[in-house]
Amino acid sequence: MSTPDIKELVKEKYGEAARRVTSGAGTSCCGPSACGGDGDPITRDIYSTSQVIGLPEEAVKASLGCGNPTALAQLHPGETVLDLGSGGGIDVLLSARRVGPMGKAYGLDMTDDMLALARENQRKAGVENVEFLKGEMENIPLPDNSVDVVISNCVINLSADKDSVLRETFRVLKPGGRFAVSDVVVRGDVPAEIKRNLELWCGCVAGALKETEYQNKLAGAGFAAIEIDATRVYDIEDARAFLGAAGIDVDAVAPQIEGKFISAFVRAVKPKII
Numbered sequence: 629m630s631t632p633d634i635k636e637l638v639k640e641k642y643g644e645a646a647r648r649v650t651s652g653a654g655t656s657c658c659g660p661s662a663c664g665g666d667g668d669p670i671t672r673d674i675y676s677t678s679q680v681i682g683l684p685e686e687a688v689k690a691s692l693g694c695g696n697p698t699a700l701a702q703l704h705p706g707e708t709v710l711d712l713g714s715g716g717g718i719d720v721l722l723s724a725r726r727v728g729p730m731g732k733a734y735g736l737d738m739t740d741d742m743l744a745l746a747r748e749n750q751r752k753a754g755v756e757n758v759e760f761l762k763g764e765m766e767n768i769p770l771p772d773n774s775v776d777v778v779i780s781n782c783v784i785n786l787s788a789d790k791d792s793v794l795r796e797t798f799r800v801l802k803p804g805g806r807f808a809v810s811d812v813v814v815r816g817d818v819p820a821e822i823k824r825n826l827e828l829w830c831g832c833v834a835g836a837l838k839e840t841e842y843q844n845k846l847a848g849a850g851f852a853a854i855e856i857d858a859t860r861v862y863d864i865e866d867a868r869a870f871l872g873a874a875g876i877d878v879d880a881v882a883p884q885i886e887g888k889f890i891s892a893f894v895r896a897v898k899p900k901i902i
């Protein structure tokens with residue numbers, strides 16, 4: 629499948645997810661590989677109740693991330709934050725609180741229904757220092773050196789062109805700017821049938837980079853101080869939930885996948901002097 633085809637498939641799946649939230653049906657979105665809902669080992673229990681208090685219910689329900697980047701990132705009043713693949717907007721709204729009225733939080737998403745949901749959530753939250761932009765993270769519609777922190781929550785793994793995403797991220801960050809991203813990452817090699825499975829691509833698993841690939845791609849884009857820390861390690865029972873429904877014989881591949889999928893917090897810095 630070509631890169632544009634993957635993008636269309638991702639748009640379709642996440643558009644469907646947004647419409648499900650809007651209609652009150654919940655977030656299970658990625659066909660059999662489910663990427664949302666209480667039973668999903670990747671997306672469940674990410675935010676504490678105290679963190680999401682006061683946010684619109686639909687923003688919380690639409691959460692499809694695999695980590696909590698705003699809890700782990702350093703965000704300071706007055707800063708500009710950009711969330712790549714902002715979905716229903718939960719991390720943008722949380723960032724807006726942290727950077728305060730003198731700061732700004734942008735969300736970028738390519739899926740119209742997600743943008744509509746996020747803008748409605750912004751309206752309900754009554755926050756003004758937020759702007760949702762339509763666009764692709766491979767071609768970010770913001771000027772060079774304009775952002776202090778780029779966050780993202782389980783989205784870079786969906787791109788078939790991760791080098792462009794990282795190059796664009798580097799371009800829009802100010803010198804000294806921070807990359808603070810939650811993503812699914814792979815430790816070691818995983819079976820080819822998992823990598824080839826398109827439902828699993830939409831479920832944030834098949835497109836995941838190996839830790840070393842992620843480090844090399846970040847370094848290749850110019851980043852320094854690269855760190856990848858596991859926030860969740862998935863065992864075989866977790867894997868059963870996200871692989872079994874996509875038609876993978878989990879028991880047959882168990883030894884090859886046990887402990888190999890992790891959610892990670894990936895950090896890097898754009899050097900002050902390039």
Ligand SMILES: C[S@@+](CC[C@H](N)C(=O)[O-])C[C@H]1O[C@@H](n2cnc3c(N)ncnc32)[C@H](O)[C@@H]1O
Nearest residue numbers: 642691692693713714715737738739764765781
């Ligand atoms: C797994 S959801 C995560 C949403 C959000 N970050 C969260 O934590 O709830 C992925 C989101 O990224 C968006 N997306 C995927 N690929 C994208 C791309 N290349 N450019 C912009 N947005 C993209 C999808 O439309 C979807 O809203």
